[in-house]
Amino acid sequence: MNVFHTVEQVAERLGLHPKTVLRFIREGRLRATRVGKSYRIIASDLDAFAGVDTSAAKHSVRVTSILEVGDLDLDRAQTIATFLSTAIMSTQARPNPIQLTTAFDDAARLLKVVIIGTPADTAQLLQLTQIQLENLR
Numbered sequence: 001m002n003v004f005h006t007v008e009q010v011a012e013r014l015g016l017h018p019k020t021v022l023r024f025i026r027e028g029r030l031r032a033t034r035v036g037k038s039y040r041i042i043a044s045d046l047d048a049f050a051g052v053d054t055s056a057a058k059h060s061v062r063v064t065s066i067l068e069v070g071d072l073d074l075d076r077a078q079t080i081a082t083f084l085s086t087a088i089m090s091t092q093a094r095p096n097p098i099q100l101t102t103a104f105d106d107a108a109r110l111l112k113v114v115i116i117g118t119p120a121d122t123a124q125l126l127q128l129t130q131i132q133l134e135n136l137r
Helices: 007-014 019-026 041-048 074-089 117-137
Strands: 004-006 033-035 040-043 063-072 101-104 108-115
Touching: 004 007, 004 041, 004 117, 007 019, 007 040, 007 041, 019 040, 033 074, 033 117, 040 041, 040 117, 041 117, 063 117, 074 101, 074 108, 074 117, 108 117
Parallel strands: none
Antiparallel strands: 004 040, 033 040, 063 108, 101 108
């Protein structure tokens, strides 16, 4: 089960053309995070857009994840930190937004990222981070 969807998956689920989904994203009607040249849509954002009532499934569960990315120079560390900050902007309007802290140790060439959020949002952000790291290599 994916916690995020591609534009094509969203279009299929809603019975729309992918270009219509892209238009909704550009207009700000559907929240999405850009990864390279494509977008990813968090499942909860899709549910909210589609009018699915998920209030019964809401829990106050939050997780803390610590991610360490080694063998980085300052430029790559800043690229990753900026990407993560941008990725969580779409979640800030939620009742329990993701909290993100990054720190770079130049001597150790290590970026440390602390993520606090719901399990689904945290998992989605970690998956997006993995995609971003693969694109940087």
